[in-house]
Amino acid sequence: MIVQETRLDTARIRAARQVIDPIFLDTPLYRCEALEPVLGCAVSVKLETANPIRSFKARGTEVVASGLAANGSRAVVCASAGNLGQALAWSGRGRGLEVTVVASRHATVAKLERIRALGAELELVDGDHELARERAAAIARDQGIRLVEDSLDLETCEGAATIGLELVDALPSFDAVLIALGGGAMATGVGHVVKSHASDVEVICVQPAGAPAMTRSWREHRVVSTDSADTIADGVAGRHPIPEVLDDLLLVADDAVLVQEASIVTGMRMLLDHAGLIVEPSAALGIAAILEDRERFADRHVLTIICGSNVDMDAYHRWIGPAPQ
CATH class of the missing domain: 3.40.50.1100 (Rossmann fold)
Structure with a gap:
């Protein structure tokens, strides 16, 4: 390569x-x-x-959410083991974005509770993070909203x-x-x-x-x-x-x-x-x-x-x- x-x-x-x-x-x-x-x-x-x-995740989600808000977007979805979801929930809440986070049902409970507390809609899947990524991508396609993919974006x-x-x-x-x-x-x-x-x-x-x-x-x-x-x-x-x-x-x-x-x-x-x-x-x-x-x-x-x-x-x-x- x-x-x-x-x-x-x-x-x-x-x-x-x-x-x-x-x-x-x-x-x-x-x-x-x-x-x-x-x-x-x-x-x-x-x-x-x-x-x-x-x-550290909010440094990235602040950039994402700033761009979405500037373009008039109203919703965003991501898959997360917990930290990205919290960060996107924080950044989206401050900019009027509806945030959906998909996570594994086996993720750290404290992280999941914090995602909910920050106002995001949380969907849990019976599998690992890779399955959560697949579900988040499906939501983005079905609803026509931005999918935030950590590290790819x-x-x-x-x-x-x-x-x-x-x-x-x-x-x-x-x-x-x-x-x-x-x-x-x-x-x-x-x-x-x-x-x-x-x-x-x-x-x-x-x-x-x-x-x-x-x-x-x-x-x-x-x-x-x-x-x-x-x-x-x-x-x-x-x-x-x-x-x-x-x-x-x-x-x-x-x-x-x-x-x-x-x-x-x-x-x-x-x-x-x-x-x-x-x-x-x-x-x-x-x-x-x-x-x-x-x-x-x-x-x-x-x-x-x-x-x-x-x-x-x-x-x-x-x-x-x-x-x-």
């Missing part, structure tokens, strides 16, 4: 900042020294949970890429940026901006070993789908990579690694114990990658994006164990 150019455009990414509600911009970025003795490297975190949606990638603009202000102090990899919006968007400004900074994508489709696709330079996805990191549990997104990823990722569930759980516990952060599993992927390859990151300055904190607390306590008395 030979890729000539990316779909992403730096000028559009800069313009995206002008339509995104400032409440989602300029999220905290700081060095977390308490993590460093146990990880063996300097660690900085970009806290994309410090907003009303508690994830450039607005979601270029909205997420605004994180990269905020990171490059702090470059070149980082040696590597660790990015959770699911559909690829954040990885391609942030990777594009980082590589455009500091090509020597290593862009490393991290995915659970139980949901490896995009990582396998990156390694083989072709789309590789999987029959199933088995991971607690529901936000990155896709099975069918999008060809256009893979093309973009091949241009910016220096590496894509797979991590074990035990490392994800340990990463979540470390973020709680040493940084005071309650995060969902996807947000701990970067820490998990360091844990599994300490020698690679030893004495380097690594940045990881804490991408979401919408977690079912009962499940969270089962994973990390009871709180200390």
